[in-house]
Amino acid sequence: METLAFILILIIFGYFSYPLILWFGFIGAYSLIFFDTSVLFWVVFALLAILFLIPKNRLNLISSPLVKFIMKKGLLPKISQTEEAALQAGTNWVEADYFNADINFKAIKEEKVTKLTEEEKAFLDNEVNELCSMTSDWEIFQDRDLRPDVWKFIKEKKFFGMIIPKENGGLGFSATAHSQIIEKLVSRSQVLAITIMVPNSLGPAELILKHGTQKQKDRYLEDLAHGKQVPCFGLTEPNAGSDATSITSNGVLFKDEMGKIKIKLNFEKRYITLGNIATLIGLAFRLYDPEHILGEKEDLGITFGLLDSKLKGIDNSRRHDPLGIPFINSPLFGKDVVIELDDVIGGKDGIGHGWQMLVESLSIGRGISLPSVSLGGSKFALKVVSSYSQIREQFGLSLDRFEGIEEKIAKIAAFTYMLNASRNYTLDAIDNGVRPGVINSVMKYHATEKFREIINDSMDVLGGSAIIRGEKNLLAHAYFALPISITVEGANILTRNLMQFGQGLIKSHPYIYTQIKALNNNDVYSFDKAFFAHIGLVVKSFSKTLTCYLTRGFFLQTEGSFKRYKQKLIWSSAEFTLLSNTALALLGPSLKKRENISGRFGDMLSYMYLITATLREFDNNPKSQDKILVDYVCNYAFEQIQIAKEDILYNLPMLKIFVPLARINPISIKSPDKLNEKIVNSLKDETYLKDLTSSVFVSSDTKDRLNILEKAIELNNETKPSFIKIKLAVKNGDLKKDSLENIFKEAFEKTIITKEELSKLKRAHKVKQKIIEVDSYKARTYKTMR
Numbered sequence: 001m002e003t004l005a006f007i008l009i010l011i012i013f014g015y016f017s018y019p020l021i022l023w024f025g026f027i028g029a030y031s032l033i034f035f036d037t038s039v040l041f042w043v044v045f046a047l048l049a050i051l052f053l054i055p056k057n058r059l060n061l062i063s064s065p066l067v068k069f070i071m072k073k074g075l076l077p078k079i080s081q082t083e084e085a086a087l088q089a090g091t092n093w094v095e096a097d098y099f100n101a102d103i104n105f106k107a108i109k110e111e112k113v114t115k116l117t118e119e120e121k122a123f124l125d126n127e128v129n130e131l132c133s134m135t136s137d138w139e140i141f142q143d144r145d146l147r148p149d150v151w152k153f154i155k156e157k158k159f160f161g162m163i164i165p166k167e168n169g170g171l172g173f174s175a176t177a178h179s180q181i182i183e184k185l186v187s188r189s190q191v192l193a194i195t196i197m198v199p200n201s202l203g204p205a206e207l208i209l210k211h212g213t214q215k216q217k218d219r220y221l222e223d224l225a226h227g228k229q230v231p232c233f234g235l236t237e238p239n240a241g242s243d244a245t246s247i248t249s250n251g252v253l254f255k256d257e258m259g260k261i262k263i264k265l266n267f268e269k270r271y272i273t274l275g276n277i278a279t280l281i282g283l284a285f286r287l288y289d290p291e292h293i294l295g296e297k298e299d300l301g302i303t304f305g306l307l308d309s310k311l312k313g314i315d316n317s318r319r320h321d322p323l324g325i326p327f328i329n330s331p332l333f334g335k336d337v338v339i340e341l342d343d344v345i346g347g348k349d350g351i352g353h354g355w356q357m358l359v360e361s362l363s364i365g366r367g368i369s370l371p372s373v374s375l376g377g378s379k380f381a382l383k384v385v386s387s388y389s390q391i392r393e394q395f396g397l398s399l400d401r402f403e404g405i406e407e408k409i410a411k412i413a414a415f416t417y418m419l420n421a422s423r424n425y426t427l428d429a430i431d432n433g434v435r436p437g438v439i440n441s442v443m444k445y446h447a448t449e450k451f452r453e454i455i456n457d458s459m460d461v462l463g464g465s466a467i468i469r470g471e472k473n474l475l476a477h478a479y480f481a482l483p484i485s486i487t488v489e490g491a492n493i494l495t496r497n498l499m500q501f502g503q504g505l506i507k508s509h510p511y512i513y514t515q516i517k518a519l520n521n522n523d524v525y526s527f528d529k530a531f532f533a534h535i536g537l538v539v540k541s542f543s544k545t546l547t548c549y550l551t552r553g554f555f556l557q558t559e560g561s562f563k564r565y566k567q568k569l570i571w572s573s574a575e576f577t578l579l580s581n582t583a584l585a586l587l588g589p590s591l592k593k594r595e596n597i598s599g600r601f602g603d604m605l606s607y608m609y610l611i612t613a614t615l616r617e618f619d620n621n622p623k624s625q626d627k628i629l630v631d632y633v634c635n636y637a638f639e640q641i642q643i644a645k646e647d648i649l650y651n652l653p654m655l656k657i658f659v660p661l662a663r664i665n666p667i668s669i670k671s672p673d674k675l676n677e678k679i680v681n682s683l684k685d686e687t688y689l690k691d692l693t694s695s696v697f698v699s700s701d702t703k704d705r706l707n708i709l710e711k712a713i714e715l716n717n718e719t720k721p722s723f724i725k726i727k728l729a730v731k732n733g734d735l736k737k738d739s740l741e742n743i744f745k746e747a748f749e750k751t752i753i754t755k756e757e758l759s760k761l762k763r764a765h766k767v768k769q770k771i772i773e774v775d776s777y778k779a780r781t782y783k784t785m786r
Contacts, residue, residue: 090437
């Protein structure tokens with residue numbers, strides 16, 4: 001009994017991270033009172049106390065030899081210059097909690113929520129709506145371009161200048177406003193959204209704003225904001241895609257006949273959005289100084305330049321065709337293109353700093369632009385699928401009455417809520433000055449991957465209506481475009497397997513980066529401090545994991561709604577911390593090469609963030625109807641954490657034996673099927689569905705497909721009691737089975753329905769048939785279509 005009490009007290013010490021002196025004090029006192037210990041025990045105990053409790057002894061006898069051993073055996077993890085730039089590009093945020101076996105719910109709750117200004121709201125309600133009304137997705141696809149008046153409107157209303165401050169002629173909008181504008185635009189047309197998204201994401205405007213000289217800001221920003229300059233950013237090359245550091249485009253410093261320093265560029269770029277119409281090209285290239293004009297170094301590193309597209313030697317006349325999606329995407333070619341030294345972003349001081357600039361810019365693009373496109377598309381798909389499944393009938397039942405369909409629609413609704421919650425949380429952080437590089441990678445990956453699932457499930461529900469291309473098909477173009485968002489700004493396979501956990505482990509772990517820096521600097525004191533704090537973290541995470549496993553975390557104190565999920569989140573964080581540090585101990589520097597292991601840790605990290613954001617969203621906007629969506633998201637996400645954890649244990653040396661223990665006491669299992677039914681039934685409330693999909697643009701044009709769909713739902717709800725009466729009459733034999741038109745007529749004649757009900761039923765049926773219809777073409781016309 002004394003031994004059990006001893007172990008339990010030690011677990012408590014570890015759980016609360018008590019200092020080492022208290023451990024020695026407790027072990028000594030407890031052993032003296034309850035255990036029959038020998039002289040040898042006390043000798044060893046005293047030696048260990050002298051060794052560990054006296055800093056000088058620990059430094060000389062443990063830390064210093066350990067540093068020498070690590071350096072001699074080459075165990076120090078290598079961090080390249082590009083990795084170092086990525087680590088420095090962003091700031092640590094909530095993800096650091098997950099590496100520390102704890103969650104700070106107070107800080108999460110207190111993250112300031114960004115509210116749109118009156119100017120931003122007005123822009124959304126006026127300019128954005130007007131732009132959406134000016135064109136349609138089908139028209140853009142048929143023309144393969146935006147109409148001239150649409151281009152003119154975009155430029156005049158400063159859609160390209162959302163991120164440019166007002167003092168530089170732009171709109172100066174928040175990240176939240178930027179996101180909501182893209183979100184609404186994509187519900188009208190992905191091409192429209194992408195066209196406006198890119199200049200406000202990765203491109204010359206942001207780079208000039210953050211890194212340009214004052215002269216460059218004065219020269220370019222106002223023209224970019226007003227659309228007088230159309231920007232593009234040339235990064236990707238035939239042999240440098242996700243590995244952007246492998247670019248071969250090069251610039252060579254030389255002096256012209258006047259003795260002025262200039263740069264001669266040769267490049268080949270591809271996949272460049274707006275490249276074909278750009279007037280200002282932001283170009284990434286590697287700069288060389290073979291004549292040592294600026295100094296002894298020849299390779300000056302990745303550098304960004306600003307090029308007038310009309311410069312001699314530039315060819316941007318060609319276009320790509322990305323899966324038939326007609327947004328402007330092009331290759332760029334340059335042969336002996338000459339620019340001034342002042343054309344380098346940041347001037348002479350910007351030479352060699354292109355990679356740092358790029359990583360920072362990509363980080364924001366991943367956190368704002370692509371998640372906004374995915375969220376807008378998800379809300380649009382939810383609106384279409386939920387509405388269509390109520391109208392379309394098979395086997396005498398509306399589609400949403402079938403369990404298989406319920407499962408798909410419930411997932412679409414829950415994922416949409418989750419994406420909205422995580423988008424809001426991320427943007428609030430960005431607007432509050434945080435640069436969450438790791439979480440932005442999480443957002444890019446999961447926003448695009450979840451949108452892929454949403455569209456695929458939506459296509460399944462709509463069936464034939466989703467595969468017949470034409471003006472009546474609302475989902476096909478989003479389906480075609482999906483692989484593009486999966487690929488851009490770092491392919492998703494790379495993002496999951498290398499960036500989320502690989503970058504996060506070094507950047508967000510409380511001690512690893514400090515230890516690496518200390519080893520590089522041969523700073524034994526700093527290493528000692530970080531190393532033993534790291535050991536303390538492992539002990540803490542082990543104690544917390546064991547305690548949570550045995551008690552299922554029911555003892556953990558949390559506040560607000562959904563306390564049980566918050567307890568499980570703390571439990572998950574403790575397991576994540578313990579597992580990640582164990583993997584590091586077992587695999588050492590080779591952990592970064594184990595991509596599948598890294599990807600599964602990335603899954604654990606990602607789903608903890610998605611749960612955190614979902615719970616925060618409900619705490620900030622508590623709506624009773626949303627509770628079932630939160631239940632779905634949390635059960636789903638914890639199940640994914642459980643799967644990732646089991647896969648990690650199975651694939652790590654010596655840990656496979658713990659897989660049965662993980663399965664016996666799982667952190668979560670899949671939600672019951674009844675939850676799907678509850679979610680689908682809640683979506684039949686038209687007001688609630690509109691609230692979930694509030695940013696979706698619906699044209700006032702009565703011929704617009706989405707407008708007709710809304711009208712069909714409205715009429716369907718109005719006539720539901722009449723339909724029920726008719727169905728009962730058919731079932732009871734009072735009406736014979738026939739076409740709906742004849743059944744309506746007979747029902748009226750037999751006074752089952754009134755004349756007013758007959759009129760409404762006919763109208764509802766007519767509108768519903770319009771929604772069920774698909775496009776068809778004369779063969780000759782079809783052959784000429786784009």
